[in-house]
Amino acid sequence: MIASLTPxxxxxxxxxxxxxxxxVYAAVTANAFLVTLFTRVIILxxxxxxxxxxxxxxxxVSFGHAVYLGIGGYAVGILAQEGVTxxxxxxxxxxxxxxLFALLVGALSLRTRGVYFIMITLAFAQLVYYFGxxxxxxxxxxxxxxxxxxxxxxxINLSDRTQFYYLCLALLLATIYLIWRVVNSRxxxxxxxxxxxxxxxxxxxxxxxxxRLTAFVIAGAICGVAGAxxxxxxxxxxxxxxxxTRSGDLIVMVVLGGMASSFGPLIGAVALLxxxxxxxxxxxxxxxxxxxxxxxRMAEYWQIVLGPLFLxxxxxxxxxIDGLLAGARRG
Amino acid sequence: MLLFIExxxxxxxxxxxxxxxxxxxxxxxxxxxxxxxxxGSLYMLGAYFxxxxxxxxxxxxxxALLALAATLVVGMALEVVALRRLYGRDHLDxxxxxxGLILFFNELVRIIWGPAGMSLPxxxxxxxxxxxxxxxxxxxxxxxxxxTALLVALFLxxxxxxxxxxxxxxxxxxxxxxxxxxxxxxxLLYTLVFGLGAALAGLAGLMQAxxxxxxxxxxxxxxxxxxxxxxxxxxxSIRGAFIAAVLVGLIDTIGRxxxxxxxxxxxxxxxxxxxxxxxxxxxxxxxxxxxxxxRPEGLFPVSSK
Amino acid sequence: xxxxxxxxxxxxxxxxxxxxxDSISLCxxxxxxxxxxxxxxxxxxxxxxxxxxxxxxxxxxxxxEGRDVTALPTDRRSxxxxxxxxxxxxxxxxxxxxxxxxxxxxxxxxxxxxxWRDARGESQxxxxxxxxxxxxxxAGRADVVVSNLSHGEHRQxxxxxxxxxxxxxxxxxxxxxxxxxxxxxxMVKTLRELxxxxxxxxxxxxxxxVFALADRITVLVYGRIIASGTPEAIRANAEVRQAYLxxxxxxxx
Numbered sequence: 024m025i026a027s028l029t030p031x032x033x034x035x036x037x038x039x040x041x042x043x044x045x046x047v048y049a050a051v052t053a054n055a056f057l058v059t060l061f062t063r064v065i066i067l068x069x070x071x072x073x074x075x076x077x078x079x080x081x082x083x084v085s086f087g088h089a090v091y092l093g094i095g096g097y098a099v100g101i102l103a104q105e106g107v108t109x110x111x112x113x114x115x116x117x118x119x120x121x122x123l124f125a126l127l128v129g130a131l132s133l134r135t136r137g138v139y140f141i142m143i144t145l146a147f148a149q150l151v152y153y154f155g156x157x158x159x160x161x162x163x164x165x166x167x168x169x170x171x172x173x174x175x176x177x178x179i180n181l182s183d184r185t186q187f188y189y190l191c192l193a194l195l196l197a198t199i200y201l202i203w204r205v206v207n208s209r210x211x212x213x214x215x216x217x218x219x220x221x222x223x224x225x226x227x228x229x230x231x232x233x234x235r236l237t238a239f240v241i242a243g244a245i246c247g248v249a250g251a252x253x254x255x256x257x258x259x260x261x262x263x264x265x266x267x268t269r270s271g272d273l274i275v276m277v278v279l280g281g282m283a284s285s286f287g288p289l290i291g292a293v294a295l296l297x298x299x300x301x302x303x304x305x306x307x308x309x310x311x312x313x314x315x316x317x318x319x320r321m322a323e324y325w326q327i328v329l330g331p332l333f334l335x336x337x338x339x340x341x342x343x344i345d346g347l348l349a350g351a352r353r354g
Numbered sequence: 355m356l357l358f359i360e361x362x363x364x365x366x367x368x369x370x371x372x373x374x375x376x377x378x379x380x381x382x383x384x385x386x387x388x389x390x391x392x393x394g395s396l397y398m399l400g401a402y403f404x405x406x407x408x409x410x411x412x413x414x415x416x417x418a419l420l421a422l423a424a425t426l427v428v429g430m431a432l433e434v435v436a437l438r439r440l441y442g443r444d445h446l447d448x449x450x451x452x453x454g455l456i457l458f459f460n461e462l463v464r465i466i467w468g469p470a471g472m473s474l475p476x477x478x479x480x481x482x483x484x485x486x487x488x489x490x491x492x493x494x495x496x497x498x499x500x501x502t503a504l505l506v507a508l509f510l511x512x513x514x515x516x517x518x519x520x521x522x523x524x525x526x527x528x529x530x531x532x533x534x535x536x537x538x539x540x541x542l543l544y545t546l547v548f549g550l551g552a553a554l555a556g557l558a559g560l561m562q563a564x565x566x567x568x569x570x571x572x573x574x575x576x577x578x579x580x581x582x583x584x585x586x587x588x589x590x591s592i593r594g595a596f597i598a599a600v601l602v603g604l605i606d607t608i609g610r611x612x613x614x615x616x617x618x619x620x621x622x623x624x625x626x627x628x629x630x631x632x633x634x635x636x637x638x639x640x641x642x643x644x645x646x647x648x649r650p651e652g653l654f655p656v657s658s659k
Numbered sequence: 660x661x662x663x664x665x666x667x668x669x670x671x672x673x674x675x676x677x678x679x680x681d682s683i684s685l686c687x688x689x690x691x692x693x694x695x696x697x698x699x700x701x702x703x704x705x706x707x708x709x710x711x712x713x714x715x716x717x718x719x720x721x722x723x724e725g726r727d728v729t730a731l732p733t734d735r736r737s738x739x740x741x742x743x744x745x746x747x748x749x750x751x752x753x754x755x756x757x758x759x760x761x762x763x764x765x766x767x768x769x770x771x772x773x774x775w776r777d778a779r780g781e782s783q784x785x786x787x788x789x790x791x792x793x794x795x796x797x798a799g800r801a802d803v804v805v806s807n808l809s810h811g812e813h814r815q816x817x818x819x820x821x822x823x824x825x826x827x828x829x830x831x832x833x834x835x836x837x838x839x840x841x842x843x844x845x846m847v848k849t850l851r852e853l854x855x856x857x858x859x860x861x862x863x864x865x866x867x868x869v870f871a872l873a874d875r876i877t878v879l880v881y882g883r884i885i886a887s888g889t890p891e892a893i894r895a896n897a898e899v900r901q902a903y904l905x906x907x908x909x910x911x912x
Binding site (some may be wrong): 068088103152204205207209210211212213215216220222223225226227228229231234237 | 678695711713732734735737738742743747749750751752753754758761762763765766767771773774775776777778779781820821823824828
């Protein structure tokens with residue numbers, strides 16, 4: 024984070040300026056959709072940053088990270104349904120329950136390695152997903168509408184789009200800063216060492232399990248808060264939030280942006296959600312001269328482009344966007 | 355009692371289907387060290403192919419055979435075009451790349467077959483139930499599934515326990531050792547093994563098709579169950595996959611059928627009907643958690659080297 | 660022996676049908692450099708693995724400073740002062756040289772649940788790490804990323820990392836494997852210095868180095884100790900000559 028004029032820092036600075044300016048631009052152009060879209064980008068940026076702590080720095084390929092979005096969201100939703108709308112109760116609970124679940128999953132899954140770890144985290148997320156589907160009292164499959172956003176007395180009014188947006192942005196920056204401090208601390212050295220060579224870590228005297236578990240819990244707790252934000256943002260929570268494809272999306276964001284880089288996950292979130300918005304438009308524009316009106320229908324199938332794109336990123340741009348930017352400095 | 359036996363048979367049938375799916379996954383993982391999330395897409399394709407061919411040929415059996423061949427070909431093509439490039443890379447790359455393939459296949463199916471599902475009607479001779487025990491009638495088709503899957507299991511058993519390829523698989527041989535011992539082109543071998551796994555997934559999909567509807571994403575949830583199966587059984591172990599699959603099938607089916615009644619013994623009737631649906635779908639994950647606590651490498655761990 | 664630092668009793672390990680350690684009993688007094696030699700597949704690395712706690716023995720006990728450590732995990736043994744190096748280099752390849760050694764220092768500087776302060780700015784971690792690097796002759800390479808080091812430098816770093824844990828005893832698994840004559844000579848010099856203050860268990864194939872350094876030598880063949888004694892005694896031992904040394908001398912001509 025030392026400020027020097029590398030391509031990467033310029034991109035990050037410009038990105039942050041643009042994010043800060045979104046509500047202003049939206050107000051001038053009366054384009055409320057932009058604020059909605061970028062609030063979502065920012066919240067998922069928080070979630071992806073938390074995943075980066077364990078995936079990028081810790082080398083733990085958790086394929087169930089979206090489950091904490093769900094747990095955080097349901098903490099808000101269920102409390103609101105039961106008449107507790109205070110954010111002072113909802114948000115700490117979202118954080119606490121997410122941390123607790125992460126502790127449980129981590130304690131079981133971190134005993135294993137490699138592909139076992141991937142599948143176990145996935146399976147436990149699926150367990151909660153089905154639990155949500157079975158929650159008849161809270162909407163089951165159809166989900167739960169949250170009628171009132173979390174109340175913070177006179178402190179901040181989340182029903183105000185702009186205030187909510189800037190709160191999310193502030194929390195994103197706080198998350199990125201927090202993770203940056205953590206990964207460069209003694210604790211961070213341990214989890215990065217365990218990613219690099221766990222056997223050697225134990226040989227030089229580190230009981231790595233407890234450190235990795237702690238990182239896993241921190242990541243879950245942060246993502247739980249992101250879940251509380253997301254539920255407030257959409258005014259709705261359903262099991263679909265924690266469907267395993269959502270966990271896949273979070274991994275894509277981290278890898279697409281660049282693993283083990285401070286702003287990579289945010290860049291990845293911006294890139295993925297922009298792609299989802301832009302691909303249909305692009306396809307329509309490119310297909311229209313050739314196929315005419317059929318291009319409108321073709322644009323609906325944008326995922327047929329997105330999927331193979333992931334494969335190409337894996338094969339040819341393993342360092343993600345951040346890696347390309349860092350490479351640009353050298354070249 | 356008859357109901358219980360019937361549910362056991364349903365569980366067995368479901369478990370054997372899971373086995374077909376899990377066997378392909380575990381074979382591909384054991385030999386090529388590849389985590390293939392798109393395995394569920396091949397399951398889905400098997401079902402779509404069968405439904406389409408059945409509409410063309412008016413014969414369930416011919417359609418099934420054609421669908422099997424088609425998924426085999428798609429699987430081999432997929433290996434040659436894309437997945438081959440992922441061998442030797444780390445598992446995160448596999449997860450990400452094959453996650454992309456799921457999106458691709460789902461969209462492809464939507465383009466070709468449209469967003470509405472399809473159905474695969476059974477021929478008359480497979481619909482009628484037969485009396486397997488005095489007073490117990492059981493659908494012929496489900497018996498056919500059980501027998502087919504058992505035959506496949508036998509085939510895989512022979513392949514793994516009685517052939518040289520199988521011995522090398524069990525020994526966890528490296529690429530070079532395999533080539534040396536078998537004297538075959540390793541690339542071709544991998545393509546064939548992947549094709550076999552794909553065909554098994556396709557077989558599971560096409561056999562499940564008449565029972566459920568054929569729809570986009572049908573392979574995804576069952577894929578995760580197949581993961582649970584191979585976690586419980588031990589990754590890379592066909593025998594473990596078989597036992598775990600039957601176990602999971604039985605517990606899941608019997609749990610769904612009888613858990614509400616069991617819970618009613620301890621909870622109020624209303625409480626039981628609230629908790630039961632959530633509980634029964636969680637049962638196999640609890641089983642997985644217990645197995646992990648006791649044996650982190652699964653019931654039948656394959657020595658990693 | 661009263662002042663035994665490391666005492667092994669009847670240690671046994673089987674892999675399937677193969678006996679890797681056949682009731683090995685061994686005693687290393689404080690201050691000794693004890694070498695273990697034997698042909699490939701004699702179970703030397705397996706023995707180190709059991710001493711370091713990475714491999715669980717089937718039977719037998721291991722005492723370190725009079726304390727039974729048989730059931731302790733690797734990290735606890737390291738905390739007690741038992742440090743190992745690896746035959747196949749096992750380092751943090753994506754870290755710098757200094758970060759590697761600083762991590763080893765950190766492992767023995769209290770718990771690491773410290774989340775805020777920049778670890779790379781802590782002189783109490785960096786200074787001892789630089790000192791350990793200086794001892795093995797890597798002081799000038801501190802800021803190089805490990806994957807860019809030469810093979811010989813990797814071997815030196817292996818020793819530096821073991822040293823940085825401030826051990827009471829070193830378990831060295833073929834520190835000279837793959838080294839050229841110059842590098843080997845430098846390593847012998849380093850080990851000779853270390854020997855003055857540390858107890859060392861050394862596994863090595865380089866017989867010249869072993870006989871130059873060792874106070875006592877144990878010969879392991881097929882997991883079994885066939886002889887143990889001073890270098891002179893081992894050189895004179897008929898069984899050893901037949902089973903191992905003779906063979907070697909013939910080969911070397």
